[in-house]
Amino acid sequence: MTDRIKAFVPGPRAHIPGKPGGPLSGLTFAVKDLFDVAGVPTGGGNHDWARANPVPERHAWAVQVLLDAGAELVGKTITDEVSLGILGESAFDGTPLNSAAPDRVPGGSSSGSAAAVAARQCDTALGTDTGGSMRVPGSFCGLYSIRPTHGRLDLTGLMPQAPSSDTAGWFARDARTFARVGTVMLGEAPGPLPTKLLVAVDAFGFADQDVAAALRPMVERLARVLGATPREELMAPQGLSVWARAQRSLQPVEAWQTFKPWIERHNPRMAFSVAAGLIAGSQITAGERNWAALMREEARARLRYLLPPGTILCLPTTPFPAPLRGLPMPALQPMRDRITCLCAQGGLAGHPQVNLPGATVGDAPVGLSIIGARGNDASLIAVAQALEDAA
Amino acid sequence: MTDRIKAFVPGPRAHIPGKPGGPLSGLTFAVKDLFDVAGVPTGGGNHDWARANPVPERHAWAVQVLLDAGAELVGKTITDEVSLGILGESAFDGTPLNSAAPDRVPGGSSSGSAAAVAARQCDTALGTDTGGSMRVPGSFCGLYSIRPTHGRLDLTGLMPQAPSSDTAGWFARDARTFARVGTVMLGEAPGPLPTKLLVAVDAFGFADQDVAAALRPMVERLARVLGATPREELMAPQGLSVWARAQRSLQPVEAWQTFKPWIERHNPRMAFSVAAGLIAGSQITAGERNWAALMREEARARLRYLLPPGTILCLPTTPFPAPLRGLPMPALQPMRDRITCLCAQGGLAGHPQVNLPGATVGDAPVGLSIIGARGNDASLIAVAQALEDAA
Numbered sequence: 001m002t003d004r005i006k007a008f009v010p011g012p013r014a015h016i017p018g019k020p021g022g023p024l025s026g027l028t029f030a031v032k033d034l035f036d037v038a039g040v041p042t043g044g045g046n047h048d049w050a051r052a053n054p055v056p057e058r059h060a061w062a063v064q065v066l067l068d069a070g071a072e073l074v075g076k077t078i079t080d081e082v083s084l085g086i087l088g089e090s091a092f093d094g095t096p097l098n099s100a101a102p103d104r105v106p107g108g109s110s111s112g113s114a115a116a117v118a119a120r121q122c123d124t125a126l127g128t129d130t131g132g133s134m135r136v137p138g139s140f141c142g143l144y145s146i147r148p149t150h151g152r153l154d155l156t157g158l159m160p161q162a163p164s165s166d167t168a169g170w171f172a173r174d175a176r177t178f179a180r181v182g183t184v185m186l187g188e189a190p191g192p193l194p195t196k197l198l199v200a201v202d203a204f205g206f207a208d209q210d211v212a213a214a215l216r217p218m219v220e221r222l223a224r225v226l227g228a229t230p231r232e233e234l235m236a237p238q239g240l241s242v243w244a245r246a247q248r249s250l251q252p253v254e255a256w257q258t259f260k261p262w263i264e265r266h267n268p269r270m271a272f273s274v275a276a277g278l279i280a281g282s283q284i285t286a287g288e289r290n291w292a293a294l295m296r297e298e299a300r301a302r303l304r305y306l307l308p309p310g311t312i313l314c315l316p317t318t319p320f321p322a323p324l325r326g327l328p329m330p331a332l333q334p335m336r337d338r339i340t341c342l343c344a345q346g347g348l349a350g351h352p353q354v355n356l357p358g359a360t361v362g363d364a365p366v367g368l369s370i371i372g373a374r375g376n377d378a379s380l381i382a383v384a385q386a387l388e389d390a391a
Numbered sequence: 392m393t394d395r396i397k398a399f400v401p402g403p404r405a406h407i408p409g410k411p412g413g414p415l416s417g418l419t420f421a422v423k424d425l426f427d428v429a430g431v432p433t434g435g436g437n438h439d440w441a442r443a444n445p446v447p448e449r450h451a452w453a454v455q456v457l458l459d460a461g462a463e464l465v466g467k468t469i470t471d472e473v474s475l476g477i478l479g480e481s482a483f484d485g486t487p488l489n490s491a492a493p494d495r496v497p498g499g500s501s502s503g504s505a506a507a508v509a510a511r512q513c514d515t516a517l518g519t520d521t522g523g524s525m526r527v528p529g530s531f532c533g534l535y536s537i538r539p540t541h542g543r544l545d546l547t548g549l550m551p552q553a554p555s556s557d558t559a560g561w562f563a564r565d566a567r568t569f570a571r572v573g574t575v576m577l578g579e580a581p582g583p584l585p586t587k588l589l590v591a592v593d594a595f596g597f598a599d600q601d602v603a604a605a606l607r608p609m610v611e612r613l614a615r616v617l618g619a620t621p622r623e624e625l626m627a628p629q630g631l632s633v634w635a636r637a638q639r640s641l642q643p644v645e646a647w648q649t650f651k652p653w654i655e656r657h658n659p660r661m662a663f664s665v666a667a668g669l670i671a672g673s674q675i676t677a678g679e680r681n682w683a684a685l686m687r688e689e690a691r692a693r694l695r696y697l698l699p700p701g702t703i704l705c706l707p708t709t710p711f712p713a714p715l716r717g718l719p720m721p722a723l724q725p726m727r728d729r730i731t732c733l734c735a736q737g738g739l740a741g742h743p744q745v746n747l748p749g750a751t752v753g754d755a756p757v758g759l760s761i762i763g764a765r766g767n768d769a770s771l772i773a774v775a776q777a778l779e780d781a782a
Contacts (some may be wrong), residue, residue, distance in 0.1 A: 048482070090437070091660045264720045269482045271652050276668035310559050329655045 005097045007116035009033050013075040014040045021068025030116045030125040033076045035060040036157035044159050045079040047092050048268035060157025063170050069184040074122050077112025082272045083161045085109045089272035094322050100142040101364040104322035106139030111236035114141045117171040124181045132343035135168040138355030140322035142365030143171045144178040148373045150350030162254035165347030173389035182381040190382035196311040197228040200235035211316050211366050214359040218368045225390045240341040247344035249292035252281025282342045299348040309373045317355045321364035354380040396488045398507035400424050405431045405468040413461025421507045421516040424467045426451040433540035435550050436470040438483050439659035451548025453517050453559050460575040464512050468503025472665045474552045476500045482662035491533040492755040495713035498528030503531045508562040515563050515572045521552045525560040529746035531713035533756030534562045535569040540765045541741030553645035556738030566779035573772040581773035588607035588619040591626035594706035602707050602757050605750040607632035609759045616781045631732040638735035640683035643672025668736040700764045708746045712755035745771040
């Protein structure tokens with residue numbers, strides 16, 4: 001069973017009991033293999049990574065927080081290679097099962113954490129999100145997931161990718177567990193509920209029409225729960241594809257800077273697609289980077305303008321449900337590019353975003369995202385809980 | 392012992408006795424893991440290659456020829472990944488031992504075949520040469536090696552790389568064995584001896600000065616054996632670096648075309664440097680390729696002019712002896728580039744070239760190359776034998 005699910009990294013499972021009597025007592029959690037667990041090599045999804053890096057002596061901040069709160073660690077989970085991947089297919093450890101749609105990919109790069117929670121191997125699981133790695137598997141596997149405000153959580157002990165966009169988050173199957181973990185991670189109880197609801201009309205227009213149609217009832221339910229009249233707005237007046245281009249000119253450059261010393265020293269094996277992405281990052285011109293940095297400022301200004309505290313914006317998390325497993329590379333790149341058009345705002349602007357499960361297209365889940373003001377993570381969690389309670 | 396040598400691919404050794412009573416009876420041979428051996432997966436130096444390709448049902452032409460002549464196959468040898476590498480360091484199977492200089496690389500991509508012969512694990516071994524893969528390990532390990540005239544040998548059952556430059560050759564420790572194998576492979580006895588000797592003054596000038604100095608006595612010996620007065624000539628009046636650039640604009644484009652379908656279907660793991668080379672090949676412009684094709688014509692014209700039958704040209708096979716093992720990537724690329732300046736003529740013009748061992752710099756071997764008229768492979772082998780007999 002576990003082997004079929006393929007959520008955990010191969011080998012003996014990391015296992016650490018939580019402190020007795022904490023607020024998360026009775027919960028089990030797994031952790032993406034980018035987070036340090038003391039005494040366990042951090043694999044990073046690439047078999048040549050652990051070899052080149054020392055075994056950590058301390059837990060990552062997020063792992064320590066969950067253990068201190070009483071949650072029990074039950075294993076480390078498969079990740080897309082060095083967190084570079086959005087679909088969850090790993091050339092090294094295989095593709096974790098998407099229990100909600102077994103013939104489809106789980107989404108990545110937090111693929112194993114999503115798979116473990118979806119298959120009830122644990123109650124919650126830590127992952128990361130630089131360009132969509134919490135949000136996309138949340139949407140594809142039908143889970144609650146959060147990309148917190150950039151800078152809100154301590155990332156100590158987490159393998160970096162693109163530091164100006166990196167965040168750490170968690171998955172859950174139900175809003176109550178999602179909120180319990182959130183209270184501990186954020187150090188803040190859920191709330192307050194927002195009162196204004198914006199609908200990102202450009203993002204809905206960009207998603208597949210059946211995805212937009214499947215999410216509409218969720219938007220209506222959300223409006224009822226908040227007692228708000230939805231207002232349509234362009235999220236990205238400059239263009240979703242323009243925001244995506246800016247993110248694609250910033251994130252891979254940082255990723256290249258992060259991994260270059262390791263690559264130059266060790267010439268590691270990588271899936272061709274991952275190497276190609278890093279090389280693309282190394283070739284981005286200074287002129288393009290400079291433009292992208294300015295467009296990032298525009299994106300930040302736009303979301304700051306749209307999202308004062310008390311207002312949230314909703315959009316399809318992904319433009320389509322999970323693609324089939326095992327498609328060839330030329331079919332995948334256009335999908336990654338379309339996903340980035342809906343996810344780029346996270347890395348660009350750093351606002352908190354939560355994926356709400358609840359819709360399907362065909363037999364596959366697809367999620368609705370809500371984005372709030374920077375720092376208003378607990379409000380988004382309150383929305384998740386209120387929406388589930390109202391169901 | 393064998394494990395330390397690391398010449399053979401891991402796993403059970405391919406072993407096939409030769410036909411009794413043939414001209415190569417009593418000789419053992421190994422074969423680079425790019426040649427098909429019936430019933431044995433062709434590994435190609437990349438662990439994701441065999442998975443994507445059927446187990447061959449027939450021997451490669453060269454393997455069949457050696458078996459039919461009575462030689463005994465004793466194993467398949469490690470190769471640089473999909474033959475893309477010149478130094479012999481493999482991220483998948485490790486770096487074969489250079490018995491002649493154990494702290495140094497063996498040279499590649501026919502690294503395991505050279506290592507096996509150098510360590511007396513077999514008498515001869517098949518390899519390939521597209522951009523230097525027979526010549527460089529011959530020079531670094533102190534072995535006889537040949538890059539035959541392009542098109543002379545049947546390459547059926549050999550994994551291609553850049554077909555307009557691909558060739559198959561063999562290694563030996565002594566000229567007699569080298570010639571015995573040559574007689575079978577070429578279907579022609581050694582000879583006749585050339586009567587004119589050219590010295591590639593640009594190539595000698597380009598090599599490290601201690602390499603040029605170490606090879607000078609070999610050139611003098613060669614002149615005595617042939618009864619010839621050496622004449623200095625520019626091999627590449629347009630520039631060794633210009634010829635290298637042309638080859639670098641032709642070979643990687645063909646390599647990309649060769650491996651693209653596999654890569655796009657399977658997204659295989661590759662050493663970063665190999666992926667980077669293929670991506671560079673995919674990015675070469677049509678204008679650059681068109682220029683390179685014209686420069687190839689000029690290189691062909693130049694060698695045709697310099698090398699009528701009966702004349703040979705000598706040059707250092709490599710500009711330096713084998714580099715140390717385990718150097719970081721940024722140190723390696725300039726070395727690869729310098730090697731290409733001396734090796735590019737092989738792929739560009741397709742003339743036969745033999746590496747003659749016999750010189751050392753410090754404790755490391757370095758070889759003298761002789762190049763002849765197209766089709767005059769047997770003359771070069773005769774020179775090897777005459778030189779050794781005269782020693």
